[in-house]
Amino acid sequence: GAVVSQHPSWVICKSGTSVKIECRSLDFQATTMFWYRQFPKQSLMLMATSNEGSKATYEQGVEKDKFLINHASLTLSTLTVTSAHPEDSSFYICSANPTATYEQYFGPGTRLTVT
């Protein structure tokens, strides 16, 4: 099956700093990738849809200036959490699906802790 990787798997940062999370499709090309956030014991919340070569589409209530998304190539999307605060601490997961398939493949997730 298709493989999606994320880096880093976990990160601890200080309040006010920025953190970049990478999502890569290892064996397929993805024109679209999805970024999710998940708080403990809650379901996945779609933050934004990352589109290769164009601007990301953000869900209602998600600050585009705080969560910067760049989809520079067909295999890489990045999410940058700017000026992180403790309330941004969460599990961030990306997903993608190869062209002409229905299954979304998820990365292993990145656990962000802001102190």
Added chain:
Amino acid sequence: GQNIDQPTEMTATEGAIVQINCTYQTSGFNGLFWYQQHAGEAPTFLSYNVLDGLEEKGRFSSFLSRSKGYSYLLLKELQMKDSASYLCAVRLVNAGNNRKLIWGLGTSLAVNP
């Protein structure tokens, strides 16, 4: 608006059968997914239904009725490792062909010995 409902928690016994229901009301429909998620891990794909009926895959089966906006996931011969959260998601097809998924809140299944 979009709405997906599933029970919050369920408990079952090892070796038994459990059915997890999911109902949905969405503005579009292009398939329903079930994913399994263990605590602290990313979701893993279980099943996909786009036509009415039952799809069987080993110990897991999934059923869909589009007219009723209803699906269920059936787990047979339960094992302790099946203790996890089960997420129901509906795929929408919107402008630009982004295959966005709308997610339910998940059903936390506890399998007891």
